[in-house]
Amino acid sequence: MSRTTFRNTVLGIGATAAALALGYFGVQYFGKNNMFTIAAAVGGAGAISYVLQKPSQPEAPTTPIKTQRRRNKS
8 A cells, every 4th residue: 555545544534534523513503403504505615516517627628539540551
C-alpha cells in the first residue's frame, strides 16, 4: 500500500468517525427532528451546488480519426 493510499484511508476513517460523533452529539443537543432538518438542508444545498457548478475545464473538441490507406501488394 502506497503512502498516499494509506494517508487517504486514515483520513477517510477519521472523517467518518468525526461525522458520526458530530451527528450523535448534535442529536443530543438539538433533538432528532432538528437534526433531520439540518441534514436535509445540507444535502439539498450540496445537490443544488453540484447541479449548478460550472465545469472547470471545457470538453476537448473531437478530432476526426485518420484512416490508414491500404497499400497495394505488387
